[in-house]
Amino acid sequence: MTHLAWLACWGSALLLVHVFAGYPAIMWLLARVRPRPVAKQAWLPTVSIVIAVHDGERYIRNKLANLQALDYPPELIDIVIACDGCHDHSVATARRSTDPRLTVLDFPNRRGKAACVNDAVRLTRGDVLLMTDIRQRLSPGALKELVANLGDPSVGAVGGELHMENVRTGFAQGVDFYWRYEKLIRQAESSTGSMVGVSGALYAMRRSLFTPLPPGTVLDDVLVPMRVAAQGKRVVFEPRAMAWDEPSQEPEAERRRKIRTLAGNFQLVQLAPWLLVPWRNPLWFRFVSHKLLRLVAPWLIVALTLATGYLFNHHPMYALAFCGLAAAALLVGVARMRPGVGTWLPARIVVAFFYLNLFAAQALLAFARNRRLHLW
Structure with missing residues (x-):
């Protein structure tokens, strides 16, 4: 069980880091090392x-x-x-x-x-x-x-x-x-x-x-x-x-x-x-990193929370991670009860992050229940 918790903890953490920091950093570095400028032209098509x-x-x-x-x-x-x-x-x-x-x-x-x-x-x-x-x-x-x-x-x-x-x-x-x-x-x-x-x-x-x-x-x-x-x-x-x-x-x-x-x-x-086939989708890595893994992010956060909670007494690092996640959840609750707290920059970021991931989790359920999403 401990081995599974360790895999869940590190696997979830690495994927979350890749989605929200690693992939943007890769794109940022590529943009500076190998930029592809656009040759803009002044033309007037219909x-x-x-x-x-x-x-x-x-x-x-x-x-x-x-x-x-x-x-x-x-x-x-x-x-x-x-x-x-x-x-x-x-x-x-x-x-x-x-x-x-x-x-x-x-x-x-x-x-x-x-x-x-x-x-x-x-x-x-x-x-x-x-x-x-x-x-x-x-x-x-x-x-x-x-x-x-x-x-x-x-x-x-x-x-x-x-x-x-x-x-x-x-x-x-x-x-x-x-x-x-x-x-x-x-x-x-x-x-x-x-x-x-x-x-x-x-x-x-x-x-x-x-x-x-x-x-x-x-x-x-x-x-x-x-x-x-x-x-x-x-x-x-x-x-x-x-x-x-x-x-x-x-x-x-x-x-x-x-x-x-x-x-x-x-x-x-x-x-x-x-879109899921690398040899058919020339933007496969970007599509998976930018779009699909974000849909998985809320479930990765849940897995990370459960895993660090299980490993709480195994190493101070896991205890610190679990307390950090708990503190973020507490901050969301406080911001909801006291709107003034929600204007503080860290609270604004954490609250928006929480709701965007909550909506991503609910989106899977919405898609499973309702295939008439196109009726806006």
């Missing part, structure tokens, strides 16, 4: 902007105004908004627009984002597809910065940078911290070849590389770039192409969205099992 929306009436007017303000020749742009079973006035609001470049698709029955994107892309005419969500505001130069990366023939897709605004509570500040940490990893991945995912709020790709998404796909912002990489093209990060969003201020508000997104990773493996 662009089709695709937006899928469900009950987004309150965002549509501002979003269209935001797209009209893009620093890009308007005659080179067309826009398709696909309304997925909207029960509000999304369709009517969009159709009140006088922009001749806009096409509005009305699907009375909800089918999910993937089906709407597939239908919208079929109507587009641009050489480049710009994928964006209805809620986020884009910087005026975002589109021009994205397509400049596509001027490099080796680049097939490029993601923009999502910034958080109105970060008010301790929980939101913790989420913002981890999002900044995630962006550093993506930048390092991009600098050494390709990212394994982009932000669904803002990314562009060559239309010729798009293939219809499997019905019900949740994480198009991971599957699409992985398909692009499988076709021999790079997926890169452009920090000068910016979008702004507001994070959830409390765990309860974040829970549903995050569980659905994390469960989408399990669905992704089900829809595209080739």
